[in-house]
Amino acid sequence: MPALQLLIVLLALWLTGCASLPSEVQRPVSQALAQSEDTRLGRSIAEHIARTGQRHASGFRLLGATEAAYTSRLSLIDAADRTLDLQYYAILADPSTGQLLQRLREAAARGVRVRILLDDFNTTGANAQVLRLAFVPNIEVRLYNPLPGSRRSLAGRLLGSLGNIEQAQRRMHNKVFIADNQVGITGGRNLGDAYFGQGQESNFIDMDVLAAGRIVRAMSASFDAYWNNELAYPVQSLLSPDELDALKKPDDPLDRPDPDPGASPLDLSPARLTWAPALLLVDKADKIASEQEGQADTVVDGLLRLMATTREDLFIVSPYFVPGEAMMEVFAQLRRAGVRVRVLTNSLAATDAPLAHVGYARYRKRLLDMGVELYEMRAELGGGDSVLTAGSASMARVAQRGSESSSPRQPGAGGSVGASRASLHAKTLVLDHSLLVVGSMNLDLRSQLQNSEIALLIRSGTLARQAEDMAKPVLEQDAYRMGLEDGQLVWHAPDGPPIRTRFEPDAGLGMQWLLKLIGPLAPDEML
Template sequence: MPFSRVFSRPLRIGALALLLPLFLAVGCAQLPKDVERPVSNALAVPAETPLGALVQQRRGAERARFDSGFVLLNGPAAAYGSRLALIEAAQKTLDLQYYAIHADASTGRLLRGVVDAARRGVRVRVLLDDFHSTGRNALVMQLAFEPNIEMRMFNPVAGARGSSVGRMFNALGDFDRVQQRMHNKLFIADNAMGVTGGRNLGDAYFGIAQTGNFVDVDVLAAGPIVQDMSRSFDSYWNNERAYPVQSLVSREELLKMRDQARAATAAQQERDGNADGAKPPDGEPRPSDAGPTEAQRAAAWDEKPLDLRTVTFVWAPAVMLADKPAKIAAESDSPPDTSPSPALVVTRARSADGARRLSALEDASASADGGETVVSGLLQLIDQAQKDLTIISPYFVPGPDMKRAFAAARARGVRVRVLTNSLASNDAPIAHVGYARHREELLAMGVALYEMRSEQAGLGSALGASGASATGESRSMLHSKVLVMDGRLLVVGSMNLDLRSQLQNTELALLIRSAELSRAAIAQIDSVMQTGAWHVEQADGGLVWRAPPGSGLADTRTEPDASVGLRLLLKLFGPLAPDELL
């Protein structure tokens, strides 16, 4: 969750105000100076690896017109299996770039495979945004002390890693820099195949968390487009904002934190065993740190690698957009980055013979290239829509530029549909306020709004807890970032359509010109809109949430599935949070 979303949670504002003088008196921890960052780059000739040879063989056997191939990964099994397959297939290099890597069961299985790959001679580089590397999750940093593995933390937060709260207080004096985060996601093997999209690494992203799971979409890419993904990775890896783990924390400190985490887990298990089953006084569910049971893991996925020899690739032209690292400020005492543009278009995909381009993709990428950031580029792209625009954005906070783009599209007769989280399905409910305050304006201009269904959500979710439903079942939370335009252009990436992604976090997006992949994505989105989402409409001077047909649910005039307390809390405190900080 972005740094400012934590600070904007209403129940913590008062506590911060009271404690601020104390922390200013204590002073802020500092980041290390004169850090050595040996420069390294992606594998130069991926075709010489078995994975690269497989890509060439598949392309030749299928007589593909285009150099790059894509698989739309929808669902935890395919998402997890693709990463396992890349780990097992890698012979030379593995490059991982993520906003969050959680120390839990699913990640443990993946990272054991990464360590095994390093021990057989694969060079591993792991680049992780530093925001979530506290407490138990800091243990992921032990990778840096494994032979043949390098790990760097991007835009680190100074201070001890025992708790996220303590690090936040240390960051108060450098708030503008620290609230900006590296939100990119890449998983690349031998510079020949790679996965990108919205997923971080953790149980909740692979369908086995006990309390709440994210609905997400990834793309497996093969061919020259992966080299462009790697160039983006290298630009972040070799940037001054990337700190080797060893410059931030020692192995001894991590081992101490590991022992503390184990002791805390044992104590929690003992408390759970002695509990009498009584509910908390307010009746709200509490999240559990317990990992998934074997039955839950088996029901979600069977931990089998995807068969890269038989998976069906769609060969198509593609463009990748990636924000430059300069979008995030360096240390406050460093000279400013003077790069002319914080956005980067890193490829213009050609057909296999290199002689023919698809004008629609050229026009789209040229429009996107005019933006100052990835999201601004996508807004330029929206200006090219002629018939249909379908968007999934879990955090949807439209700024003035976005609303102008939607209004112009509607004026051209373009059908615009947006699927986002409901208040109940949002893992950061305060961000829902930034969407809700624009809801009636969007509906008035003709934008169709759909909100993801969820189980009952109460005050616990206002604190960011992906809480269990009232029935004890895990609830679903939308996390996919997808755009489909005119039935022929598919965009999958890390970006939300909100001001945070546009102005603060770094993002990336893969634009694929494919009617086949666009149809597949639209089919999945339509299914959710028809059976798993509330359709929001204006009626009789207010809003009404239309229940999905056949769901057995009734239409409602209040935020569905959210408790009265949560709705009231956000109504009172929501106006205090500006859009750009949500």
């Protein structure tokens, strides 16, 4: 064995042997606010339902545009009287997050109880500074499925987890933001500049939904199940303020948050919502425990059964799309029944997870053969501001890969990046123009088998059509329509001639050759 390889192996074994999680951990049990009707949000919703005689006790608003997505969260913080519950895969240390965290501190100072549940994977380096909130009065922070080892770098954490790499691969991917158990937000966005159109190098097209009323109780119940689970570790059991100080850098972006945005706060009036019946799908809190592998009835399993009921039209938006054989059979059944099936995903040049594209590419010709319509979003946007004007996107200028994938997928290399490049991150389904699904899940085997996810199902033709309208500029101006000619792939650009090539358009050749070499070795569920 070469000396360098031996050194790496010995280092990995040493890190594995030294790193461990605490065994005696105190996790005080707490619950969502039980009596929330006497809060400002609760009174406003109750009065609207009583005045209008709403048949449905849940109201919704889609949050596609970046400004609405960001100010909605600020507005919920400011409107909360008693509790704020946040659950995220990633809270990144950057100026926009700094403003949100400052508002959370102010809420805690006025007596609001704040609970933050964060997946542990991204809490290294500068991002570890977010954990300082755990030492602020009235704020509790817990880390889900923590990895042992140093927080100085992600590479070091992964080395420290080599003894249990299977568990390290399993991540809590849920995303909820709840005020007073009355109004909440769920969807695809994490907290960070790239999700709100403020990234200097990278941003994402994304989608959230703001929910109010009865359905929020189900969102809070899901939060409580994760918060009180044995996989949730209070930050204080894992590191101290002194350890955080040792990681702090002089240019910490949380020390220079964006100034208070000049945009008007989001109008949380119930009259501005679309009221409709809804259902929440959420994975069990212990899904990502390794001994739970193979359990049925996950969020993606439920969506597969739901998709099979489509009668006329199924529209899917999934940034990482690795269908697997069960989903392929659903598509085949739908196509035999004459159902139109459309899928919008990332091109290789646009994705921040190149290996996920390898998994998708394995199914591409089969999907096209059965009549599934495939669209791949381009990295270079042709639609300009039209996408933002239509309210469909959390994008501005996009480039660099690697803010988030559905789990520990690694950033890509190769291919040039520039300030006008974009990456799809929204996760939505529309069935028969009448049922809308918005959630944290990707339609891939990682979301189905390894990560925990959440999804909101809303029976509303109005919202379903809004979601389709939001995606329309991307389909028409910013995506390749895929085709087959004599068994070969063809990329149909909206503003140019068809592209016929053995390689993926706009992506670097080095990356493509690398993926061709390593792609066949990786199973679908690991992509």
